[in-house]
Amino acid sequence: MRSKFYTPFLYLLSALIIIVCVFPFYWAIVSSLKTGSDLFKVEFWPAHLTFSNFIEIFKEQPFGHNILNSVFVAVGTVSISLMLAITASYALGRVRFRGRSALLLSILSISMFPQVAILSGMFELIRTLGLYNNLLGLIFSYMTFTLPFTTWILTTFMKQLPKEIEEAAIIDGASTLTICTKIFLPLLWPALVTTGLLAFIAAWNEFLYALTLTVESQSRTIPVAIALMTGASEFELPWGKIMAASVVVTLPLIVLVLIFQRRIVSGLTAGAVKG
Amino acid sequence: MAQVVLKNVRKVFDKTEVIHNINLEIPDNEFTVFVGPSGCGKSTLLRLIAGLEDITEGSLHIGNTDVTTIPPAKRGVSMVFQSYALYPHMTVYENIAFGLRCSQYSRNEIEKRVLQASEILQLNHLLDRQPKQLSGGQRQRVAIGRAIVRDPKVFLFDEPLSNLDASLRVKMRMQIAKLKHDLKTTMIYVTHDQVEAMTLADRIVVLNEGTIEQVGTPMELYHHPRNKFVASFIGSPKMNFVEAHIASLADGNVNLDLPHDKRITLPVSLSEGIVLEEKGNVEVGVRPEHVFVVQKEEEALFTGDVTIVENLGSETYAYVKIGWGQTILVRLQGESRIKVGDSLALSAAPKDCHLFDTKTGLSFERAPV
Ligand SMILES: Nc1ncnc2c1ncn2[C@@H]1O[C@H](COP(=O)(O)OP(=O)(O)OP(=O)(O)O)[C@@H](O)[C@H]1O
Ligand SMILES: [Mg+2]
Numbered sequence: 302m303r304s305k306f307y308t309p310f311l312y313l314l315s316a317l318i319i320i321v322c323v324f325p326f327y328w329a330i331v332s333s334l335k336t337g338s339d340l341f342k343v344e345f346w347p348a349h350l351t352f353s354n355f356i357e358i359f360k361e362q363p364f365g366h367n368i369l370n371s372v373f374v375a376v377g378t379v380s381i382s383l384m385l386a387i388t389a390s391y392a393l394g395r396v397r398f399r400g401r402s403a404l405l406l407s408i409l410s411i412s413m414f415p416q417v418a419i420l421s422g423m424f425e426l427i428r429t430l431g432l433y434n435n436l437l438g439l440i441f442s443y444m445t446f447t448l449p450f451t452t453w454i455l456t457t458f459m460k461q462l463p464k465e466i467e468e469a470a471i472i473d474g475a476s477t478l479t480i481c482t483k484i485f486l487p488l489l490w491p492a493l494v495t496t497g498l499l500a501f502i503a504a505w506n507e508f509l510y511a512l513t514l515t516v517e518s519q520s521r522t523i524p525v526a527i528a529l530m531t532g533a534s535e536f537e538l539p540w541g542k543i544m545a546a547s548v549v550v551t552l553p554l555i556v557l558v559l560i561f562q563r564r565i566v567s568g569l570t571a572g573a574v575k576g
Numbered sequence: 577m578a579q580v581v582l583k584n585v586r587k588v589f590d591k592t593e594v595i596h597n598i599n600l601e602i603p604d605n606e607f608t609v610f611v612g613p614s615g616c617g618k619s620t621l622l623r624l625i626a627g628l629e630d631i632t633e634g635s636l637h638i639g640n641t642d643v644t645t646i647p648p649a650k651r652g653v654s655m656v657f658q659s660y661a662l663y664p665h666m667t668v669y670e671n672i673a674f675g676l677r678c679s680q681y682s683r684n685e686i687e688k689r690v691l692q693a694s695e696i697l698q699l700n701h702l703l704d705r706q707p708k709q710l711s712g713g714q715r716q717r718v719a720i721g722r723a724i725v726r727d728p729k730v731f732l733f734d735e736p737l738s739n740l741d742a743s744l745r746v747k748m749r750m751q752i753a754k755l756k757h758d759l760k761t762t763m764i765y766v767t768h769d770q771v772e773a774m775t776l777a778d779r780i781v782v783l784n785e786g787t788i789e790q791v792g793t794p795m796e797l798y799h800h801p802r803n804k805f806v807a808s809f810i811g812s813p814k815m816n817f818v819e820a821h822i823a824s825l826a827d828g829n830v831n832l833d834l835p836h837d838k839r840i841t842l843p844v845s846l847s848e849g850i851v852l853e854e855k856g857n858v859e860v861g862v863r864p865e866h867v868f869v870v871q872k873e874e875e876a877l878f879t880g881d882v883t884i885v886e887n888l889g890s891e892t893y894a895y896v897k898i899g900w901g902q903t904i905l906v907r908l909q910g911e912s913r914i915k916v917g918d919s920l921a922l923s924a925a926p927k928d929c930h931l932f933d934t935k936t937g938l939s940f941e942r943a944p945v
Contacts, residue, residue: 465661468628473675473722474649483674487665 326551333545340540354545358530363519364546367526370436371550374522375504377440378447379497385444386451386496387489391481393452394459395467405456412449416509419445427514434516442510447500454499458492459485494561502554523550578639578652578729578762579604580625585634587620587786594620596786598634602779607756607763609773611809612783618766621783622732625764626655638730649678652729654722656736660715662707662722668694669703672721679726693721696758697751713744717751724759731763737772745769752776770812774798782806804937807861807930813893816867816904817932818860818878830931832860835899838877842926844940861930861939864893867906867922876921878904885916896920 332340333354335347358364392398393405423442432438462485470480486493508524515521521529527546532539580602587595595617602608610618623629625636627648635644643651654675662671672693676686694700697717707715716736723731736752737745749772756763756776767773773780774794782789782797782805790802794810801807808814820832823839832840840860870876880898892912897903906922908914931940 463659463661465657465659466663469655469657469661469722470663470674471628472626472648472653472655473726474678475674476678479678484663 329544329547329551333541333548336541354541355549358542358546358549362526362530364526364549366519367521367523368550370520371505371523374436374439374443375501377436378443378504379500381440382444382447382451382500383493383497385448386455387481387486387493389452390455390459391477391485393456395462405453408449408452412446412453416446420509420513423510424513433514434520436520438514439507439511439522442514443504443507447503451496451500454496455489455492458489462488498557498561501557505550505554579637580730580762580764581637582625583635583637585621585624585636586632587617587624587629588632594786595624598786598788600781600788600791602762602764604762605760606778607765607776609777609780610764610766610783611768611770611773611780612789613809614768616783617786618768618783619734622655622734622764622766625730626653626732627651628655653732654724654726654728654730655732655734656716656719656723658735658738660707660719660739662715662718664707667704667706668699668710668718668721671707671718672699672725675722675726689725689727690721693725696724696755697721712740713748716740716748720752720755724755729762731759731761733763733765735766735768737769738767749775770810774810780810782809784809800941801930801939803939804859804861804932807932807939811863813864813905813907815861815863815930818862818898818902818904819900819934820858820860822856822858830858832858834860834877835902836879838879840877840926840929842929842931844931857934858940859932859934861932862904862924862928864905864907866928867904867924869906869908870921870923873921876923878922880920880922882914882916882918882920885912885914887911894920896922898922 331345331347334350334352336349336351336353339347339349393401423445427433427438427442430438430441432441466484466488467480470484475483506524507522508528511522511525512528515525518526518529523546527543527550530539530543530546532542580600582598582600585595585598585600586593598621610621612618620629624631625638627643627646631644635642637643638651638653663674666674669690672690673686676689681689690703691700694703697720699714699717699721702710702714702718707718710718716739720736733752737748740748752765753776765772765776777794779791780794780797781791784805789809790797790806792800797806797810801810804817808817818834820834820840823831823833825831828843829841830844832842834840842860867878873879878896878898880896882894883897883903884895886893889911891910892908892914894906894908894912894914895903896906904922906920914920932938933940
């Protein structure tokens, strides 16, 4: 009975992995519930629970506003990227034309550029467009990294859809737009959810562009707002509040992932569509 | 009125020509079957007619309209694919209705037509299911339903039954035969199944390497194949070919030497362009079902030892080695007691023998049966 012998190890290993992954988040929650010098005591459950951190972050700064900014930017980025990526992947995945693979390869290589490399160029571009300190500017700049990978992933899924289904629709008299919306979109739905979620997370967590392209605290997104939080004095780092803010902004992501969990799993096998 | 006419049609895929200069007229309301070996261009020809591939050169008419450059949806054709190609996320009803919805039919009209089609194909109880909840035969019926609701001028089938198992195939074949009878529409059907071709077709088009070898009714092809290729392709098991030497030619008859000093006299009508030379070589073709066993050796055309016996109960096939390194296949009625190693004397009626030119493979014309 090998399996009986190995089962405890399996559980042990799983437990280890879960601890490593979840512990930081647990620590953040615990820290967010503490204030003052309690913060630096090692406790697995705080002796004095307090929610003052959560209240203060909304009082002392426009944190609610920052959350709305982040939601706006992330949703905008996801929807515009998906819209463009769907149409692009239809062309790249289903239409034969000259230079198709060259185009695909260049899209892939663009996504390899480090953000810093295009930062100064992006800054000039945004300023010229008059989008400096504007959320639209952030959406625009975020698409430099979301668009390549959404296009790339959707193209892969698009290519896997059987050709006969498209041809049957053509014979049935469906226009290209109808084929895209009535045939391909429903079949790609799981893939869309997966890529959309990845793009959302990327946009939600982005820091560098958000820091560079906004100045006022009113127009900041969450990661920047958290990083620029200041304590009572110059020398105090407000750990409790930072942790409280992190918990607040991580929760929506977790909820999203849980909601779409089954979609994500099936999205990864969406290629298995068969008549 | 929906005859299909192809004129000088060529198709080139990335520099290789796959369809060479095809001229074909498919009459209205006929059931035409394309047969041919794998890769000969049957599907390509069908897709050219459907409009899924562009015609490189030549023209295509459906009815009296030139549709060479018209998109598929406007040609009035519908197609059934080998892999069913159902829309996986739609129910059977939606699958069948999709084409009608694209053509902006009214809701009532759509419902009427879908129900009518599902009646014909016995799909009524399956209308709410998704394709993944159907068996292969049911899926194929849905695919056919999707094709018939649109009331097309021309039906195209690309090996619709080849994904089904043997017994289901027989059932679906009967269903298609019934459909052909009920719908009375021009139908073009691609298959490489002998039986489907022979039983369903009004006319068969035999294709080989992108050209048409012969067009005719199943019986024309069976009795009067134009060349060796058609002769061996039509009929199952395939025709035997035996090498023979021309001994002499005399008024409409040719005397041939066969292995083991046997002789046969065959009638030929020597049409223009075909020359038989004395002392030349020809091939005699005779189908396994036309060969029979004779008791006396003197009456035999072929003699030899049995090398393989295949007993199917209703009939028995025996392979007989007849000399000059040749083997012929003979079909015997019922369960035969013949064993491997037995010596057999075989004969065939001259009217059942075909004569082919060894070099060109063309057949010498026989008197009509
Ligand atoms: N899209 C394509 N690009 C290039 N060559 C093609 C394409 N489609 C078909 N061919 C070639 O055209 C020839 C005919 O193909 P086709 O599919 O018509 O054969 P078929 O008679 O239907 O064979 P099968 O019985 O195996 O289905 C083949 O040699 C094939 O390689
Ligand atoms: Mg084919």
